[in-house]
Each structure stands twice: as structure tokens, then as C-alpha cells.
Amino acid sequence: MINLEIPKKFVPLVGQAHQVAEEVFRPISRKYDADEHAYPKELDMLAALIDGMNDGSDIGGAGAAGVRRTDNGDTGVRNGSNMSTVLGIIELCWGDVGLLLSMPRQGLGNSAIASVANDEQLERFRGKWAAMAITEPEAGSDSAAIRTTAEYDEATGEYVLNGEKIYVTSGERADLVVVWATLDRSLGRAAIKSFVVERSNPGLKLDRLEHKLGIRASDTAAFILDNCRVPRENLLGSPEVDVRRGFAGVMQTFDNTRPLVAGMAVGLTRACLELTQRLLAEAGVEVDYDKPAASQSAAAAEYLAMESDYEAARLLTLEAAWMADNAKPNSLQASMAKAKAGRTCVDVALRCVRLCGSLGFGEELLLEKWARDAKILDLFEGTQQIQLLIIARQLLGKSSAELK
Numbered sequence: 001m002i003n004l005e006i007p008k009k010f011v012p013l014v015g016q017a018h019q020v021a022e023e024v025f026r027p028i029s030r031k032y033d034a035d036e037h038a039y040p041k042e043l044d045m046l047a048a049l050i051d052g053m054n055d056g057s058d059i060g061g062a063g064a065a066g067v068r069r070t071d072n073g074d075t076g077v078r079n080g081s082n083m084s085t086v087l088g089i090i091e092l093c094w095g096d097v098g099l100l101l102s103m104p105r106q107g108l109g110n111s112a113i114a115s116v117a118n119d120e121q122l123e124r125f126r127g128k129w130a131a132m133a134i135t136e137p138e139a140g141s142d143s144a145a146i147r148t149t150a151e152y153d154e155a156t157g158e159y160v161l162n163g164e165k166i167y168v169t170s171g172e173r174a175d176l177v178v179v180w181a182t183l184d185r186s187l188g189r190a191a192i193k194s195f196v197v198e199r200s201n202p203g204l205k206l207d208r209l210e211h212k213l214g215i216r217a218s219d220t221a222a223f224i225l226d227n228c229r230v231p232r233e234n235l236l237g238s239p240e241v242d243v244r245r246g247f248a249g250v251m252q253t254f255d256n257t258r259p260l261v262a263g264m265a266v267g268l269t270r271a272c273l274e275l276t277q278r279l280l281a282e283a284g285v286e287v288d289y290d291k292p293a294a295s296q297s298a299a300a301a302e303y304l305a306m307e308s309d310y311e312a313a314r315l316l317t318l319e320a321a322w323m324a325d326n327a328k329p330n331s332l333q334a335s336m337a338k339a340k341a342g343r344t345c346v347d348v349a350l351r352c353v354r355l356c357g358s359l360g361f362g363e364e365l366l367l368e369k370w371a372r373d374a375k376i377l378d379l380f381e382g383t384q385q386i387q388l389l390i391i392a393r394q395l396l397g398k399s400s401a402e403l404k
Ligand SMILES: Cc1cc2nc3c(=O)[nH]c(=O)nc-3n(C[C@H](O)[C@H](O)[C@H](O)COP(=O)(O)OP(=O)(O)OC[C@H]3O[C@@H](n4cnc5c(N)ncnc54)[C@H](O)[C@@H]3O)c2cc1C
Pocket: 108, 131, 132, 133, 134, 135, 139, 140, 141, 142, 166, 167, 168, 169, 170, 212, 220, 376, 379, 380, 381, 382, 383, 384, 385, 386, 389, 404
């Protein structure tokens, strides 16, 4: 049974992550929002500290070191790295989402490696920073439509990758890029595999860095793969094309990463709510938890409604992470958490800006920035609409071919 308290063993981690958010992230939040594409060098020291603590899996970033699902025969209830990572992320994103995404060696590619790499690969890529490159100009939500090809060269034992990848978070700064490519387009989604490409590979050419609405501390790169040669040992998972298993291998990563993105949204939502509650109190509006919302001021009633949405998003997120730790299939819950938390985050951030008026809109406080940062959390790792589609398929027992 799920226990809704923060597990005792993770209480220190939550405290440390909060301290980092408050003392490291918040003071430089504005600086790296204004100076887009500048590398937040303050994170280097922090990352080194984290590397020294439990392999970096405690107060890490989006790419947990240990979202791997292993069955160790233990039948008891577990709170493992999915839960600790999500709890850490919630606190760090209370500080700054863009800086969390910029944490060295904690990219979404690290999560993919942790989820599907074999033991030899895990060892070889340990300590590296890995970005994730799925999206292409003609393939966003429909990741099965990717056109980047991977052709096996028998003579050299290498795969040769050709194509274009866009919107790669940490693409410029990472050491590795996990690239999705197809071994044979005619075989559909089953032929899509992921390949670990060294950032220094001459065939992986940085095309540009994007300018964005929010999370400007995080770099977002576009690449051209031009006869990019990758050793066969860098293919993650099995090289066999199993049409019965379809997409399952690569999609498994999302079941681990969606609760993490939901956690980012939960942290940002709480930041907005806390600041708004303080500003409302300073303006003489107290939220009374013992009185019905309808008998309080309109601002207090709206605040209570937002807080209940926040709580629902938080609980769904914890449930999805908990299920991953306990080796329970969680695709449905991961999408529910991501959909609810992403939508709540955008909605709450904008309503807080409105409730706080000019203080919400101006640059003196961080609310206007948080409202800009919020939008991405309802977009990447699957948009709101895509999460709802996945949820509908799961509930109705329909395949992706039956419900598009
Ligand atoms: C800042 C940022 C960072 C990113 N980081 C990464 C990264 O690290 N790695 C990576 O691979 N990608 C990354 N992405 C890409 C992101 O995952 C995609 O933008 C996202 O999947 C949506 O794809 P798209 O932009 O092509 O939109 P589209 O797929 O073209 O969708 C456009 C609109 O149509 C809707 N839509 C599409 N299909 C359907 C449908 N079947 N039913 C209903 N509505 C639908 C969508 O919800 C959306 O509202 C990033 C994007 C951004 C903006």
C-alpha cells in the first residue's frame, strides 16, 4: 500500500535539495534567464558535490542514475531511486526548472541509459552527461515517424547515422547524445533503436541553439547527423527487430521520465503558490483552511482551488514514481501525472500572475518568469493532448492504431 508521508530515509535529501534550490538556484535564476545560452558555471561545483554523494542519484537532476527496474526478488514495498529523484526534483524546481535541466551529468539521456543499457554500457558511460535526441522536424508527438536512419556497416562493425534532430535539451553541453534512429523504416516502430553518440563525433554537427519563451538557462540544440559513425556496442538494448514487441523497449524510458517531468511541474506550482500566498497575506487576504471557500474572499477561494489542484498533481506524481520503484506497470499513471501536473502548473502560474497584478507581471519578483517556464512542462516528454490520448487508449484498451 502506498504511504503518503515522505519516506523517513528521504527526509534529509528533501532538505538538502530545498537548500540548494534556495541558496544556489534562486539567487542566479534571473541572471541566466537574461543571459540565454550562457553556461551556469555555478552548477559545476554543485555537480561535483553531488557526484561525491551516492553516485549522484540523490539530489540529482532529470536523469536519475537509477531509474532501472530490476527485480531483486524482494516482495516488500520499496521506495527507491524513482521516488528519491522525484522528491529531489520537486524541491529543485521550486528553485528553478531551467537550472535543474542544466545540471551536469543529469540529462534525460542519462535516464535512458540507466533504464535500458546493459552492464558493460552502464560502466562505460558512467559519469558522463547524456542528452536525448528524439524529436525531428517531421516527428514531434509522433515519435514513431522519425526519419533518422541507422545503417549497419559490416566492414567496420559500426552503425552509420543520417538525419536531423531538433530541440535537444543540453545538446551543446552534454558529453553524449542518445539518438533515436530507425534500422529499417519499412518495419515501422519496432525498428527504432537508440544509439549513444559521443558529442565529439565529427558526424554529429551542431546546427544552432534555440531562443525560447522560458527555461532559458537550459540550452536547446539542433543537430545534423551526417554519416555519423557509431560503434555497434553503443546501441542500447537489443539490435534485433522484434515486430511483436514493437516500440516497447524505447518507450519504457517514458514511464520513468514522465513522473520526473511531472515532479518539475509540482515544484514550480508550489513556488507560485507560496509566493502568491505571501503576497496575498501582505495585502490583507488571509486564506482560512477551517472555513468553506465560498464564505471567503474571491482571492482566497481561488487560492484554495489552486492548492487542491496542486495536491492532486503531487499525489498522482508520487503514485507514478512509487509504482516504478515497485516494478508495477505505470504507463497510465505516468501519463496521468504528467497531464495533471503540466496543466496545473501552467494554469496556476498564470492565475498567480493575475492575482498578484503588477507584482506578478513585473521582473522584480520571479512570478512572471515562472509563468514563462511553466509552459514547457506541459509540452516536452509528450504534450497535454498526447498524454490524454495515451490515457484514453489505456482506459479503453485500444492500440495506437485504433485510437490516433
Ligand atoms: C524547450 C524544449 C526542450 C525539448 N527537449 C527535448 C529533448 O531533450 N529531446 C527531444 O527529443 N525532444 C525535446 N523537445 C521536443 C518536444 O518533446 C516536442 O516539442 C513535443 O514532443 C511536441 O512535438 P512538436 O513540437 O513537433 O509538436 P507537434 O507534434 O507538431 O504537435 C503540435 C500540436 O498538435 C497536438 N497534437 C499532435 N498530435 C496530436 C494527436 N494525435 N491528437 C491530438 N493533438 C495532437 C500537440 O499536442 C500540439 O499541441 C523539446 C522541446 C522544447 C520546446
